Amino acid sequence: MLALVKKPRIxxxxxxxxxxxxxxxxxxxxxxxxxxxxxDESMAIEDTDFWKEMHSNRIGNLLSAARFxxxxxxxxLAEKLGIRQNMISDYERGKRRLTPDMxxxxxxxxxxxxxxxxx
Numbered sequence: 243m244l245a246l247v248k249k250p251r252i253x254x255x256x257x258x259x260x261x262x263x264x265x266x267x268x269x270x271x272x273x274x275x276x277x278x279x280x281x282d283e284s285m286a287i288e289d290t291d292f293w294k295e296m297h298s299n300r301i302g303n304l305l306s307a308a309r310f311x312x313x314x315x316x317x318x319l320a321e322k323l324g325i326r327q328n329m330i331s332d333y334e335r336g337k338r339r340l341t342p343d344m345x346x347x348x349x350x351x352x353x354x355x356x357x358x359x360x361x
Contacts, residue, residue, distance in 0.1 A: 299336035304359045305348065306334045312352045322351050 252272075256264060268274055275292055287293050296303050309319050309330070316330040323330075332338035333348075340348075340360065349356040 301340055301359060302334040302336045305330075305340070308348075308352050308354050308359060309334075314352075319348070319351065323347055 265274060265276070275290070309316070312319075314322075316334070317327045320327040320330045329338060333340050333344075342360065345360040346356050349359060
């Protein structure tokens with residue numbers, strides 16, 4: 243069985259006895275999607291709901307991951323950039339378009355290449 247814990251993002255592959263019980267236990271604390279219910283069954287990642295969700299807000303998800311990796315909260319990043327926290331939230335949720343200039347400023351602040359958070 244191939245399962246995905248959405249937050250934190252963890253992909254796990256399980257086989258053997260009592261797999262269902264383990265997934266049930268993990269599901270009590272985390273939101274879990276089953277990507278492939280059976281070991282022999284496979285599907286293209288592009289066909290999963292997870293992929294569709296992640297791809298629909300690709301920039302926001304990349305920004306969120308880069309901020310998380312830099313160990314910064316939205317408020318901390320916003321303060322470093324001299325903007326409001328809700329703007330970072332809007333960028334990450336795909337509610338506000340990330341301009342090339344802002345992408346560059348954020349990339350410099352996070353110490354990453356601008357290509358990591360832009361098209």
